[in-house]
Amino acid sequence: MNHGALSDVRVLDATQMLAGPMAGTRLGDLGADVIKVEPPIGGEFNRTHGFGDSRANGEMTTFLAMNRNKRSLAVDLKSEGGLDVIYQLAKNSDVFIQNFRRGTAERLGIGYEKLREINPGIIYCSITGYGTTGPHRDRPGQDLIMQGYSGSMFSVGKEGDPPLASALWAADVMTGYQAVIGILAALNSRRESGVGQHIEIDMLAVVLDCQLQEIVTYLNAGFIPERTAEDSAHGAMPAPYGSYKTKDGWLNLAMTPLPALAEVIDNDWLRTLVNYDDGHRLRDKIYAMLRDAFVDKTTAEWIELCDAHGVWAGPVYDFPALAQDPHIIEENYFVPQPQRVGGSAQTVRVPIKMSGTPPEIRRGAPGLGEHTREILADVGMDDSAIEALVASGAVGTIEKETS
Numbered sequence: 001m002n003h004g005a006l007s008d009v010r011v012l013d014a015t016q017m018l019a020g021p022m023a024g025t026r027l028g029d030l031g032a033d034v035i036k037v038e039p040p041i042g043g044e045f046n047r048t049h050g051f052g053d054s055r056a057n058g059e060m061t062t063f064l065a066m067n068r069n070k071r072s073l074a075v076d077l078k079s080e081g082g083l084d085v086i087y088q089l090a091k092n093s094d095v096f097i098q099n100f101r102r103g104t105a106e107r108l109g110i111g112y113e114k115l116r117e118i119n120p121g122i123i124y125c126s127i128t129g130y131g132t133t134g135p136h137r138d139r140p141g142q143d144l145i146m147q148g149y150s151g152s153m154f155s156v157g158k159e160g161d162p163p164l165a166s167a168l169w170a171a172d173v174m175t176g177y178q179a180v181i182g183i184l185a186a187l188n189s190r191r192e193s194g195v196g197q198h199i200e201i202d203m204l205a206v207v208l209d210c211q212l213q214e215i216v217t218y219l220n221a222g223f224i225p226e227r228t229a230e231d232s233a234h235g236a237m238p239a240p241y242g243s244y245k246t247k248d249g250w251l252n253l254a255m256t257p258l259p260a261l262a263e264v265i266d267n268d269w270l271r272t273l274v275n276y277d278d279g280h281r282l283r284d285k286i287y288a289m290l291r292d293a294f295v296d297k298t299t300a301e302w303i304e305l306c307d308a309h310g311v312w313a314g315p316v317y318d319f320p321a322l323a324q325d326p327h328i329i330e331e332n333y334f335v336p337q338p339q340r341v342g343g344s345a346q347t348v349r350v351p352i353k354m355s356g357t358p359p360e361i362r363r364g365a366p367g368l369g370e371h372t373r374e375i376l377a378d379v380g381m382d383d384s385a386i387e388a389l390v391a392s393g394a395v396g397t398i399e400k401e402t403s
Helices: 019-029 061-066 080-091 104-108 112-118 143-150 170-193 203-209 212-221 258-265 283-290 299-308 319-323 326-330 372-378 383-392
Strands: 010-014 033-038 070-075 095-098 123-128 198-202 242-245 250-253 313-315 334-338 344-348
Touching (some): 010 019, 010 080, 019 033, 019 061, 019 095, 061 344, 070 372, 112 123, 123 170, 143 170, 170 198, 170 203, 198 203, 203 212, 250 299, 299 313, 372 383
Parallel strands (some): 010 033, 095 123
Antiparallel strands (some): 250 313, 334 344
16 A cells, blocks of 8 residues: 555646656655556657667666656547546646647646646646747756756866766756646645746756856856866866876765865875865865876775765776765665566665655556556546547557557
8 A cells, every 4th residue: 555645636637758757756745646648659758769779578777767657548648538538637636747849738738737627726737848939948857958057067077178068867867856846846845835837947947056066166257177287077076176197996076175185185185284275275286286196996995085085085986886885786776676577677766764754666667558548548538438538549558558
């Protein structure tokens, strides 16, 4: 039985790719009944497109990752019967999430005004690249595009380097998280008002918000993060913030008092740099001096020394090393996720711990149309009505799945 914090919430998730599905997944992790709305033929984009053809027991891993804790409703939104199914579901749903291009939801007949007419209490979340107004409102949004637009790609690296992107999908994932925050706030507001509202999340606003400190500093003090002659992990941060070669790998150093680092590497000059601004003023000199300062010991040996002197440090892993890390293993960061076929796949555990209503992975990613009949029965349709919809092509079921 589902005892999650959102176990009384039903979500219609009509999204694809990453940002939208991330929002639906997190709501599902917290206990919501998330219904994935996808086309009967082919399904959502990530069912057939991933990192090459990487699959687990025949299922695309990118889809598995972003669609656990969901039921699948395969429905043709361009058909009269399919549209009526959405309207029936909207009557008894709390949240609707979509990330169509601007105007598409309205053309399909599932825009906010239409669903609010059916259910005044519905919370409708629209995710876009640049918002619904302004000169770029019709452009598609994607993580790398937003990183470039945001100014962040010139904040890392050294002088002369090309723009450098992050591989963390921060724009997409953080957009999904912001959508969840807005949805939870709207659910709380509805408890008093009794009415829903329209939430708009645009990726550009999210990536700017991720740089709140840097942008506020630029707008008010004119400070621009500057690349250094030596490699730096962030153009606004003082030395020694960055990555350093060791005997067997790499070491990351974060915000570190230079005299403390001096004790780690036994350097008299660093002991004299007692002011925080010294790390800014002498960045290139410090980075140059430290470039080869760690090559005589292993990463583990340096971390032990850093820990002893209060220096914030950590290893630089690739995925195989990450999977073998003792902390990762002991704390169960990687856990099994049920699969419809083949038993289970490995995934990353929910990053939220709650003492009373802990998140859990109740089900794996669904098959295309796996729950269509079940969901239609939930809204009161009898077997004959469901069969008629299946026969017309308005909805699909697992036996009708087409890859």
